[in-house]
Amino acid sequence: MGVFTRMKKECILLDPKVKDKEQLLRQMTLLLAEHEGAAQPDQLYEDIMKREEMGSTCLGKGCAVPHARTEALDRTVIAAARLTPPMKLDSPDDQPVSLIFLMAGPTASAGLHLKILSKLVRLLNEEPFREQLLAAPDEEAFYQLLCDKESNYG
């Protein structure tokens, strides 16, 4: 089951100028709307924020995986962002967050959503992988790292 193979290079946002989580998630949602055909970006954003209100989606180790199941999509899509400098969010280890993977999919696809989320967490737990992503010079290199990771380690 692919995680990063679902992603488009255009849905990677490196070092955007954002002042808070809301602004970041709004920008990532717009990326999904533009490149993945999410027809109702406002609905998607609202569903993501509703999920955020339920509890933190930060994993620790500088990573967060905000996500939502929504009626605004008919398939599961992912966008990624890297923040420089990292942003203080509600992390279990109090570390500021620099790698964010936003995932959203149809309400009915809960099983698939869970599988992708769990795999994403496993991959992001690997320190060398995180370091490579943090050092990627541009979106192309960042995307290539994601593709390589998936083809090398499944």
Add this chain to the structure above:
Amino acid sequence: MKLLVFILNNEEYLEEVLEVYIEAGVTGATIIDSEGMGRFLTYEVPLFAGFKDFMKGNKPYNKTILSVVRDDATVQQLKRLLDGKIGGFDNPGTGIMFTLPVDWAVGLVPEDEEV
């Protein structure tokens, strides 16, 4: 000999289930309080909090009943009696039952003392 494992999802049936065990000839069992993976993930791990609705209808806690049975006929009779008492195992939410071979055991009730 077989180890019979029954994860009973609806704890309210425990008393009736144990009565059925006795009737089928299983006179000893160990009952363990257990918990479904879904409940733990959605209520204890913040990342999965958004899946509470997905778990709707599932029982958060269950009972795991372990017992050693001597022959397959006992298992089949137990299964038949349980079907009549708590509904078929094909109904989602009833539970899971399976056996594993036991190649050695001590401490069991002697066969001639079994009910």
